[in-house]
Amino acid sequence: MKTVENKTLLEVKNLSMNFGGLKAVDDVNFVVKKGEIISIIGPNGAGKTTIFNLLTGIYSDFGGKIIFEGREIQGKTPQEIVMAGIARTFQNIRLFKEMRVIENVLTGTHTNTHYNFLDLIFRTRKFRKIEAEKTQKAIDILDSIGLKDKMSDYSVNLPYGDQRKLEIARAIATNAKIILLDEPAAGMNPQESEYLLDFIKSLVGRGYTILLIEHDMSVVMNISDRIYVIDHGKKIAEGLPTEIANNKQVIEAYLGKEEEDVA
Numbered sequence: 001m002k003t004v005e006n007k008t009l010l011e012v013k014n015l016s017m018n019f020g021g022l023k024a025v026d027d028v029n030f031v032v033k034k035g036e037i038i039s040i041i042g043p044n045g046a047g048k049t050t051i052f053n054l055l056t057g058i059y060s061d062f063g064g065k066i067i068f069e070g071r072e073i074q075g076k077t078p079q080e081i082v083m084a085g086i087a088r089t090f091q092n093i094r095l096f097k098e099m100r101v102i103e104n105v106l107t108g109t110h111t112n113t114h115y116n117f118l119d120l121i122f123r124t125r126k127f128r129k130i131e132a133e134k135t136q137k138a139i140d141i142l143d144s145i146g147l148k149d150k151m152s153d154y155s156v157n158l159p160y161g162d163q164r165k166l167e168i169a170r171a172i173a174t175n176a177k178i179i180l181l182d183e184p185a186a187g188m189n190p191q192e193s194e195y196l197l198d199f200i201k202s203l204v205g206r207g208y209t210i211l212l213i214e215h216d217m218s219v220v221m222n223i224s225d226r227i228y229v230i231d232h233g234k235k236i237a238e239g240l241p242t243e244i245a246n247n248k249q250v251i252e253a254y255l256g257k258e259e260e261d262v263a
Protein backbone atom coordinates (compact mmCIF):
# COMPACT_ATOMS: atom_id res chain seq x y z
CA MET A 1 0.00 0.00 0.00
CA LYS A 2 1.41 3.36 -1.01
CA THR A 3 2.12 5.99 1.62
CA VAL A 4 1.39 9.64 1.02
CA GLU A 5 3.33 12.02 3.23
CA ASN A 6 0.97 14.49 4.78
CA LYS A 7 3.03 17.35 3.42
CA THR A 8 1.59 19.92 1.06
CA LEU A 9 3.74 20.26 -2.04
CA LEU A 10 1.56 22.50 -4.17
CA GLU A 11 -1.27 24.75 -3.16
CA VAL A 12 -3.46 26.88 -5.38
CA LYS A 13 -5.53 29.66 -3.83
CA ASN A 14 -8.29 31.58 -5.59
CA LEU A 15 -6.79 30.91 -9.01
CA SER A 16 -8.58 32.94 -11.70
CA MET A 17 -7.98 33.67 -15.35
CA ASN A 18 -10.15 35.55 -17.83
CA PHE A 19 -9.92 35.53 -21.60
CA GLY A 20 -11.83 38.65 -22.55
CA GLY A 21 -15.20 38.17 -20.89
CA LEU A 22 -14.74 34.42 -20.41
CA LYS A 23 -13.86 33.19 -16.92
CA ALA A 24 -11.72 30.24 -18.00
CA VAL A 25 -10.59 29.61 -14.40
CA ASP A 26 -12.85 30.96 -11.68
CA ASP A 27 -11.61 31.13 -8.10
CA VAL A 28 -10.18 27.61 -7.98
CA ASN A 29 -8.52 26.21 -4.85
CA PHE A 30 -6.73 22.89 -4.48
CA VAL A 31 -3.89 21.15 -2.73
CA VAL A 32 -1.48 18.43 -3.84
CA LYS A 33 0.44 16.54 -1.19
CA LYS A 34 3.84 14.98 -1.68
CA GLY A 35 3.54 11.50 -3.19
CA GLU A 36 -0.04 11.87 -4.37
CA ILE A 37 -1.53 11.24 -7.78
CA ILE A 38 -4.17 13.92 -8.23
CA SER A 39 -6.44 14.15 -11.25
CA ILE A 40 -8.19 17.22 -12.56
CA ILE A 41 -11.17 16.22 -14.63
CA GLY A 42 -14.04 18.04 -16.31
CA PRO A 43 -15.84 18.39 -19.64
CA ASN A 44 -14.16 19.88 -22.71
CA GLY A 45 -13.39 23.56 -22.26
CA ALA A 46 -13.76 23.36 -18.47
CA GLY A 47 -10.46 25.16 -17.85
CA LYS A 48 -8.12 22.27 -17.06
CA THR A 49 -5.32 23.08 -19.49
CA THR A 50 -5.55 26.75 -18.55
CA ILE A 51 -4.86 25.70 -14.94
CA PHE A 52 -1.74 23.85 -16.13
CA ASN A 53 -0.72 26.90 -18.16
CA LEU A 54 -1.07 29.08 -15.07
CA LEU A 55 0.92 26.64 -12.94
CA THR A 56 3.76 26.59 -15.46
CA GLY A 57 4.11 30.33 -16.04
CA ILE A 58 2.58 30.56 -19.52
CA TYR A 59 0.43 33.54 -18.46
CA SER A 60 1.60 36.31 -16.16
CA ASP A 61 -1.62 38.28 -15.69
CA PHE A 62 -3.98 36.28 -13.51
CA GLY A 63 -5.53 36.21 -10.06
CA GLY A 64 -4.70 34.09 -7.06
CA LYS A 65 -1.69 32.44 -5.51
CA ILE A 66 0.36 29.40 -6.45
CA ILE A 67 2.44 28.11 -3.55
CA PHE A 68 5.06 25.44 -4.20
CA GLU A 69 7.06 24.04 -1.30
CA GLY A 70 5.89 26.95 0.83
CA ARG A 71 6.94 29.66 -1.62
CA GLU A 72 4.73 31.77 -3.86
CA ILE A 73 5.64 31.18 -7.49
CA GLN A 74 2.93 33.06 -9.38
CA GLY A 75 4.52 35.55 -11.76
CA LYS A 76 7.65 33.46 -12.29
CA THR A 77 8.77 32.58 -15.81
CA PRO A 78 8.33 29.06 -17.24
CA GLN A 79 12.09 28.52 -16.87
CA GLU A 80 12.07 29.58 -13.21
CA ILE A 81 9.14 27.30 -12.54
CA VAL A 82 10.90 24.31 -14.09
CA MET A 83 13.94 25.10 -11.97
CA ALA A 84 11.74 25.24 -8.88
CA GLY A 85 10.70 21.63 -9.60
CA ILE A 86 7.52 21.69 -11.67
CA ALA A 87 7.65 20.05 -15.10
CA ARG A 88 4.91 19.16 -17.55
CA THR A 89 3.93 17.30 -20.66
CA PHE A 90 1.51 18.59 -23.26
CA GLN A 91 -1.84 17.46 -24.63
CA ASN A 92 -0.32 17.34 -28.11
CA ILE A 93 3.06 15.69 -27.77
CA ARG A 94 5.79 18.30 -28.07
CA LEU A 95 8.97 16.36 -28.68
CA PHE A 96 11.82 17.51 -30.86
CA LYS A 97 10.87 14.91 -33.43
CA GLU A 98 13.94 15.35 -35.60
CA MET A 99 16.16 14.66 -32.58
CA ARG A 100 17.19 11.30 -31.23
CA VAL A 101 15.54 9.93 -28.11
CA ILE A 102 18.50 10.67 -25.84
CA GLU A 103 18.86 14.19 -27.21
CA ASN A 104 15.27 14.91 -26.20
CA VAL A 105 16.00 13.80 -22.64
CA LEU A 106 19.19 15.89 -22.61
CA THR A 107 17.17 19.01 -23.39
CA GLY A 108 15.47 18.42 -20.03
CA THR A 109 18.80 18.27 -18.16
CA HIS A 110 19.89 21.67 -19.49
CA THR A 111 17.66 23.53 -17.06
CA ASN A 112 20.10 22.76 -14.27
CA THR A 113 23.37 23.45 -16.03
CA HIS A 114 26.12 24.97 -13.89
CA TYR A 115 28.88 25.84 -16.34
CA ASN A 116 29.32 29.28 -17.79
CA PHE A 117 29.63 30.63 -21.30
CA LEU A 118 33.43 30.37 -21.38
CA ASP A 119 33.28 26.75 -20.21
CA LEU A 120 30.97 26.13 -23.14
CA ILE A 121 33.10 27.95 -25.74
CA PHE A 122 36.39 26.38 -24.67
CA ARG A 123 34.84 23.04 -23.78
CA THR A 124 36.73 23.05 -20.49
CA ARG A 125 37.23 19.99 -18.32
CA LYS A 126 34.35 21.20 -16.14
CA PHE A 127 32.13 21.42 -19.23
CA ARG A 128 33.06 17.92 -20.39
CA LYS A 129 32.54 16.47 -16.91
CA ILE A 130 29.09 18.01 -16.57
CA GLU A 131 28.10 16.91 -20.08
CA ALA A 132 29.23 13.34 -19.33
CA GLU A 133 27.21 13.34 -16.10
CA LYS A 134 24.15 14.63 -17.92
CA THR A 135 24.46 11.97 -20.58
CA GLN A 136 24.72 9.27 -17.92
CA LYS A 137 21.69 10.70 -16.14
CA ALA A 138 19.71 10.69 -19.40
CA ILE A 139 20.69 7.07 -20.05
CA ASP A 140 19.67 6.11 -16.51
CA ILE A 141 16.27 7.76 -16.93
CA LEU A 142 15.73 6.01 -20.28
CA ASP A 143 16.75 2.73 -18.67
CA SER A 144 14.27 3.24 -15.85
CA ILE A 145 11.39 3.71 -18.26
CA GLY A 146 12.37 0.96 -20.67
CA LEU A 147 13.56 3.16 -23.53
CA LYS A 148 17.32 2.65 -23.23
CA ASP A 149 17.41 0.31 -26.22
CA LYS A 150 15.83 3.03 -28.34
CA MET A 151 18.00 5.92 -27.19
CA SER A 152 19.60 6.40 -30.61
CA ASP A 153 16.32 6.20 -32.54
CA TYR A 154 14.78 9.32 -33.95
CA SER A 155 11.88 10.34 -31.73
CA VAL A 156 9.52 10.59 -34.68
CA ASN A 157 9.95 6.85 -35.29
CA LEU A 158 8.82 5.79 -31.80
CA PRO A 159 5.37 4.25 -31.32
CA TYR A 160 2.88 6.69 -29.85
CA GLY A 161 3.01 5.24 -26.32
CA ASP A 162 6.81 5.52 -26.27
CA GLN A 163 6.62 9.15 -27.42
CA ARG A 164 4.41 9.88 -24.42
CA LYS A 165 6.90 8.13 -22.15
CA LEU A 166 9.74 10.10 -23.69
CA GLU A 167 7.96 13.36 -22.91
CA ILE A 168 7.68 12.22 -19.31
CA ALA A 169 11.38 11.23 -19.34
CA ARG A 170 12.27 14.74 -20.45
CA ALA A 171 10.18 16.16 -17.60
CA ILE A 172 11.95 13.86 -15.13
CA ALA A 173 15.33 15.02 -16.45
CA THR A 174 14.63 18.56 -15.24
CA ASN A 175 14.83 17.26 -11.64
CA ALA A 176 11.12 17.84 -11.28
CA LYS A 177 9.41 17.10 -7.99
CA ILE A 178 5.95 17.27 -9.45
CA ILE A 179 5.06 16.27 -12.99
CA LEU A 180 1.99 17.71 -14.66
CA LEU A 181 0.61 15.31 -17.27
CA ASP A 182 -1.90 16.76 -19.73
CA GLU A 183 -3.98 13.90 -21.11
CA PRO A 184 -1.20 11.32 -21.23
CA ALA A 185 -3.54 8.52 -22.35
CA ALA A 186 -4.97 10.51 -25.28
CA GLY A 187 -4.76 8.50 -28.48
CA MET A 188 -3.64 5.34 -26.72
CA ASN A 189 -5.21 1.94 -27.15
CA PRO A 190 -6.39 0.12 -23.99
CA GLN A 191 -3.18 -1.87 -23.71
CA GLU A 192 -1.00 1.23 -24.02
CA SER A 193 -3.19 2.99 -21.43
CA GLU A 194 -2.67 0.11 -19.06
CA TYR A 195 1.11 0.26 -19.46
CA LEU A 196 0.94 4.00 -18.91
CA LEU A 197 -1.03 3.51 -15.75
CA ASP A 198 1.61 1.19 -14.33
CA PHE A 199 4.31 3.56 -15.43
CA ILE A 200 2.71 6.57 -13.71
CA LYS A 201 2.26 4.52 -10.54
CA SER A 202 5.94 3.55 -10.70
CA LEU A 203 6.89 7.24 -10.86
CA VAL A 204 5.24 7.81 -7.50
CA GLY A 205 7.21 4.85 -6.15
CA ARG A 206 10.31 6.75 -7.22
CA GLY A 207 9.43 9.87 -5.26
CA TYR A 208 7.52 11.93 -7.81
CA THR A 209 4.19 13.60 -7.28
CA ILE A 210 1.73 13.62 -10.17
CA LEU A 211 -0.94 16.08 -11.23
CA LEU A 212 -2.94 14.68 -14.10
CA ILE A 213 -5.53 15.94 -16.57
CA GLU A 214 -7.23 12.96 -18.16
CA HIS A 215 -10.42 12.16 -20.02
CA ASP A 216 -10.02 8.39 -19.87
CA MET A 217 -12.11 7.59 -16.80
CA SER A 218 -10.73 4.08 -16.44
CA VAL A 219 -7.26 5.64 -16.04
CA VAL A 220 -8.54 8.35 -13.68
CA MET A 221 -10.54 6.03 -11.45
CA ASN A 222 -7.72 3.48 -11.27
CA ILE A 223 -4.86 5.75 -10.54
CA SER A 224 -5.99 8.80 -8.57
CA ASP A 225 -5.65 9.27 -4.85
CA ARG A 226 -8.02 12.20 -5.10
CA ILE A 227 -9.86 13.98 -7.89
CA TYR A 228 -10.81 17.61 -8.48
CA VAL A 229 -13.64 18.29 -10.90
CA ILE A 230 -13.77 21.53 -12.88
CA ASP A 231 -16.74 22.77 -14.90
CA HIS A 232 -17.01 26.16 -16.58
CA GLY A 233 -13.85 27.26 -14.78
CA LYS A 234 -15.16 26.44 -11.31
CA LYS A 235 -14.30 23.59 -9.00
CA ILE A 236 -17.56 21.69 -8.57
CA ALA A 237 -16.34 18.68 -6.61
CA GLU A 238 -13.38 17.04 -4.96
CA GLY A 239 -12.89 13.67 -3.34
CA LEU A 240 -11.89 10.06 -3.64
CA PRO A 241 -12.54 8.30 -6.98
CA THR A 242 -15.55 6.44 -5.55
CA GLU A 243 -17.01 9.69 -4.21
CA ILE A 244 -16.55 11.45 -7.54
CA ALA A 245 -18.04 8.57 -9.52
CA ASN A 246 -21.22 8.89 -7.48
CA ASN A 247 -21.36 12.68 -7.27
CA LYS A 248 -24.62 13.97 -8.77
CA GLN A 249 -23.22 17.34 -9.81
CA VAL A 250 -20.31 15.67 -11.58
CA ILE A 251 -22.55 13.24 -13.43
CA GLU A 252 -24.77 16.14 -14.51
CA ALA A 253 -21.77 18.15 -15.73
CA TYR A 254 -20.73 15.26 -17.94
CA LEU A 255 -24.21 14.26 -19.09
CA GLY A 256 -25.09 17.88 -19.83
CA LYS A 257 -22.06 18.05 -22.06
CA GLU A 258 -23.02 14.83 -23.79
CA GLU A 259 -26.48 16.20 -24.54
CA GLU A 260 -24.92 19.32 -26.05
CA ASP A 261 -22.65 17.11 -28.15
CA VAL A 262 -25.59 15.08 -29.40
CA ALA A 263 -27.60 18.19 -30.26
Ligand SMILES: Nc1ncnc2c1ncn2[C@@H]1O[C@H](COP(=O)(O)OP(=O)(O)OP(=O)(O)O)[C@@H](O)[C@H]1O
Pocket residue numbers: 019022024042043044045046047048049050051
Ligand atom coordinates in the same frame (compact mmCIF):
# COMPACT_ATOMS: atom_id res chain seq x y z
N1 LIG B 1 -5.56 31.47 -25.21
C1 LIG B 1 -6.89 31.51 -25.10
N2 LIG B 1 -7.61 32.56 -25.54
C2 LIG B 1 -8.94 32.60 -25.41
N3 LIG B 1 -9.68 31.63 -24.86
C3 LIG B 1 -9.03 30.54 -24.40
C4 LIG B 1 -7.60 30.42 -24.49
N4 LIG B 1 -7.24 29.23 -23.96
C5 LIG B 1 -8.38 28.65 -23.56
N5 LIG B 1 -9.44 29.42 -23.81
C6 LIG B 1 -10.83 29.12 -23.48
O1 LIG B 1 -10.87 28.91 -22.09
C7 LIG B 1 -11.76 27.84 -21.77
C8 LIG B 1 -10.99 26.75 -21.04
O2 LIG B 1 -10.12 26.13 -21.98
P1 LIG B 1 -9.13 24.96 -21.55
O3 LIG B 1 -8.31 24.61 -22.74
O4 LIG B 1 -8.41 25.33 -20.31
O5 LIG B 1 -10.17 23.80 -21.22
P2 LIG B 1 -9.89 22.24 -20.97
O6 LIG B 1 -10.68 21.87 -19.77
O7 LIG B 1 -8.43 21.98 -20.93
O8 LIG B 1 -10.54 21.59 -22.27
P3 LIG B 1 -10.17 20.24 -23.06
O9 LIG B 1 -10.57 19.12 -22.15
O10 LIG B 1 -11.04 20.32 -24.27
O11 LIG B 1 -8.71 20.28 -23.35
C9 LIG B 1 -12.37 27.37 -23.10
O12 LIG B 1 -13.59 28.03 -23.26
C10 LIG B 1 -11.35 27.84 -24.12
O13 LIG B 1 -11.96 28.09 -25.36
